[in-house]
Amino acid sequence: MLYDKIRALYPSLTIEDFLTVITLQNDSDGKGDYIAKWEHPTFSKPTDEQLAG
Amino acid sequence: MSIVLDGTLGITSVTGSAATAVAGPAFSAYLPTTNQSISSSTWTKVALSAEEFDTNNNFDSTTNYRFTPTVAGYYQISACSNIDANTTSATSVYLAIYKNGSIYKYTRITLVGGNNVNGGSTVSTIVSLNGSTDFIEFYAQSVGGTAPILTFGSTATYMSGSLVRGS
Numbered sequence: 001m002l003y004d005k006i007r008a009l010y011p012s013l014t015i016e017d018f019l020t021v022i023t024l025q026n027d028s029d030g031k032g033d034y035i036a037k038w039e040h041p042t043f044s045k046p047t048d049e050q051l052a053g
Numbered sequence: 054m055s056i057v058l059d060g061t062l063g064i065t066s067v068t069g070s071a072a073t074a075v076a077g078p079a080f081s082a083y084l085p086t087t088n089q090s091i092s093s094s095t096w097t098k099v100a101l102s103a104e105e106f107d108t109n110n111n112f113d114s115t116t117n118y119r120f121t122p123t124v125a126g127y128y129q130i131s132a133c134s135n136i137d138a139n140t141t142s143a144t145s146v147y148l149a150i151y152k153n154g155s156i157y158k159y160t161r162i163t164l165v166g167g168n169n170v171n172g173g174s175t176v177s178t179i180v181s182l183n184g185s186t187d188f189i190e191f192y193a194q195s196v197g198g199t200a201p202i203l204t205f206g207s208t209a210t211y212m213s214g215s216l217v218r219g220s
Binding site for chain 1: 093097098117197
């Protein structure tokens with residue numbers, strides 16, 4: 001899951017972060033989870049390579 | 054038509070033909086046949102792929118599961134789900150009404166106890182829609198626990214709405 005991959009990259013992210021500055025989304029269209037919003041003040045948005053690793 | 058307005062009592066009588074209700078769009082769509090699990094911290098669109106009614110054919114229950122009314126105005130929208138915690142640990146489930154792809158209003162319920170613990174939650178609002186490009190969707194996500202379940206059925210997980218006032 002995308003959420004688990006991101007938490008593995010940035011273990012210090014909190015549940016609150018995912019309710020405020022980060023939005024993960026799945027549109028039930030068969031394309032899977034994606035990052036709809038990333039506005040975290042410290043951590044940069046993960047690259048596709050990081051998420052695939 | 055005649056309306057008598059008293060300065061103290063307000064409207065005291067109405068005579069003549071009755072007012073006619075606005076025949077604006079109204080719909081009710083639901084999650085049919087299969088439960089839908091909700092991922093952790095990931096807003097997931099509720100696949101409302103069946104309809105009870107859709108008076109103006111403005112709800113897409115095939116591809117995008119969204120309501121895009123063709124009449125501008127203010128709409129009462131309600132989204133509800135009966136949720137099975139599906140875990141022995143505490144889990145919170147958020148239900149959201151999305152407008153144009155972003156959260157417009159949400160609510161949260163926390164379920165504690167164990168498997169087969171159920172709870173219902175509803176989010177309701179009045180929203181202005183432009184009658185052309187604006188659209189409404191129903192999303193849910195969980196926090197904690199492991200993949201709670203939205204229970205299928207027209208009486209369990211659904212979204213409905215109707216025009217309450219023109220723009």
